[in-house]
Amino acid sequence: MNKKFIIFIIGLMSMALLALVFIQGYWINNAMIVRQANFVRSVNEAVDGVVFRLEKSDLAGRLQSTINYLSDSPQYMAHDDSIYDALNHEFRDIDNSGELEAFYNKYILSLEVKDRQRIHEGFQLIEKRLTYNLIDSLLRTELHKKSISAKFQFGVFSTERGKMVLRTEGSDLSVLLEGAYAFTLFPGDLLEEPDYLMLYFPNERGFLIGQMAGLLVISISLILIIIFSFTYTVLTIYRQKRLSEMKNDFINNMTHEFKTPISTISLACQALKDKDVIKTENVYDAYIGVIGEENLRLGAMAEKILQSAVLEKRQLELNKEWFDIHEVIADVVSKIGIQVQIKDGNICTDLNAEPSKIHADKVHFTNLINNLLDNANKYTPQKPKIGVSTENVKTGIMISIEDNGIGISKKNQKKIFDKLFRVPMGDLHDFKGFGLGLSYVKVIVEYHKGSIWLESELKKGTKFDVFLPYES
Ligand SMILES: Nc1ncnc2c1ncn2[C@@H]1O[C@H](COP(=O)(O)OP(=O)(O)OP(=O)(O)O)[C@@H](O)[C@H]1O
Ligand SMILES: [Mg+2]
Numbered sequence: 001m002n003k004k005f006i007i008f009i010i011g012l013m014s015m016a017l018l019a020l021v022f023i024q025g026y027w028i029n030n031a032m033i034v035r036q037a038n039f040v041r042s043v044n045e046a047v048d049g050v051v052f053r054l055e056k057s058d059l060a061g062r063l064q065s066t067i068n069y070l071s072d073s074p075q076y077m078a079h080d081d082s083i084y085d086a087l088n089h090e091f092r093d094i095d096n097s098g099e100l101e102a103f104y105n106k107y108i109l110s111l112e113v114k115d116r117q118r119i120h121e122g123f124q125l126i127e128k129r130l131t132y133n134l135i136d137s138l139l140r141t142e143l144h145k146k147s148i149s150a151k152f153q154f155g156v157f158s159t160e161r162g163k164m165v166l167r168t169e170g171s172d173l174s175v176l177l178e179g180a181y182a183f184t185l186f187p188g189d190l191l192e193e194p195d196y197l198m199l200y201f202p203n204e205r206g207f208l209i210g211q212m213a214g215l216l217v218i219s220i221s222l223i224l225i226i227i228f229s230f231t232y233t234v235l236t237i238y239r240q241k242r243l244s245e246m247k248n249d250f251i252n253n254m255t256h257e258f259k260t261p262i263s264t265i266s267l268a269c270q271a272l273k274d275k276d277v278i279k280t281e282n283v284y285d286a287y288i289g290v291i292g293e294e295n296l297r298l299g300a301m302a303e304k305i306l307q308s309a310v311l312e313k314r315q316l317e318l319n320k321e322w323f324d325i326h327e328v329i330a331d332v333v334s335k336i337g338i339q340v341q342i343k344d345g346n347i348c349t350d351l352n353a354e355p356s357k358i359h360a361d362k363v364h365f366t367n368l369i370n371n372l373l374d375n376a377n378k379y380t381p382q383k384p385k386i387g388v389s390t391e392n393v394k395t396g397i398m399i400s401i402e403d404n405g406i407g408i409s410k411k412n413q414k415k416i417f418d419k420l421f422r423v424p425m426g427d428l429h430d431f432k433g434f435g436l437g438l439s440y441v442k443v444i445v446e447y448h449k450g451s452i453w454l455e456s457e458l459k460k461g462t463k464f465d466v467f468l469p470y471e472s
Contacts, residue, residue: 028212028215039148042146047197054129054134054186059100135166139199164176180200182198184196185197243420249422268294320359325356328369333347336377339377343380343382345386349388352389352392356397358469372464418439419439445468
């Protein structure tokens with residue numbers, strides 16, 4: 001895929017995602033507004049119920065006091081009976097303000113005693129007509145019926161006296177006066193200035209958000225899932241792209257690496273076939289030697305590639321035995337030492353592990369050391385000074401291989417154990433390889449329950465530490 005096209009697609013998807021988040025936010029905000037309106041309506045209905053009940057209970061008290069008053073005045077006994085009956089029957093069944101008003105007009109206003117009664121009762125202070133606990137319990141019941149469980153504070157405001165005569169302990173007076181819902185108390189009292197019930201919900205917003213928790217959680221989860229999938233997809237595209245580039249490099253490398261020995265072999269064969277070339281014993285030996293060597297090189301390369309395929313499928317079977325790692329190291333050092341000496345360098349060994357025998361797969365261990373030393377030599381173009389050391393740690397042996405080569409940047413250090421990864425060298429093609437060595441080393445170390453890590457600085461050198469347990 002073209003890089004520009006990928007960037008375009010990512011940009012498009014990011015914009016769509018952003019728009020989605022925005023639209024979602026818009027809908028949630030709308031839903032919040034609707035909930036808020038519902039909340040206000042429910043509070044209104046609930047408090048209407050409270051105001052009605054307060055008025056009814058107030059009227060009941062007044063009726064009772066009328067009866068008591070009339071019973072002392074024999075000339076009104078007739079009224080007494082009718083009001084008593086009314087109180088017992090009709091009054092109980094009243095369940096809305098309209099009925100209450102009708103009842104009031106029928107039995108109280110129609111009575112001639114109305115004025116007398118008013119004189120008898122005198123002007124009653126609002127706090128005498130209701131109690132804090134009564135309002136509190138009525139509010140609780142009515143709000144509960146409307147499924148409003150939010151905490152509330154309330155107060156009763158007397159307009160005539162211009163002050164709050166009752167209020168919830170700890171409530172803020174100014175908030176109650178300014179931020180609360182206000183309802184007229186005793187709306188039937190047409191002659192007096194109205195008193196108000198002020199109701200305030202300190203955590204109204206939290207309560208509304210709490211009610212939308214389900215919607216919010218689902219929305220946020222969906223958005224997170226989309227962001228996660230999007231990021232994952234983008235990363236996968238990049239990973240695939242990098243992998244395909246690495247594979248291309250690998251194929252190019254491989255073709256190149258195979259081509260040299262193949263052409264050398266074919267040249268040697270041609271020379272052997274050529275009738276003009278005088279074939280002495282020495283010439284034969286030389287050509288066959290070259291063919292043999294190149295053949296071995298080809299075989300080793302093919303083996304390396306095949307092995308990495310086996311590792312990929314995790315089908316490796318270890319053939320463990322007890323052996324002395326110092327012997328193996330010495331063997332590999334002597335082989336690679338020749339190439340190091342050609343470059344005017346040397347390999348120093350400092351093998352201190354005691355005991356130095358481990359239970360592991362000897363062939364793979366040999367390859368492991370070979371790969372690390374081969375890299376140390378390959379990536380140190382001038383006068384390699386390579387150090388190989390071993391020492392004991394509690395449960396195993398630590399092997400260190402150090403060089404004074406080109407080093408690896410911090411960024412690339414994380415990737416060098418990836419299969420096919422090679423540090424990009426720009427136009428330099430001095431370092432031949434497939435990028436398979438270290439991934440193989442890592443897998444082998446893991447198969448032996450060991451670990452590998454490195455320290456490296458650009459242009460200074462690299463040190464690989466391998467820990468292998470005595471017995472895995
Ligand atoms: N000692 C080292 N110093 C500097 N760079 C190193 C060293 N060892 C490895 N690297 C970097 O890590 C990369 C991966 O190494 P690895 O051994 O896996 O592959 P390779 O050497 O390129 O190929 P091969 O499969 O033939 O070993 C190398 O291409 C090189 O860039
Ligand atoms: Mg290598």
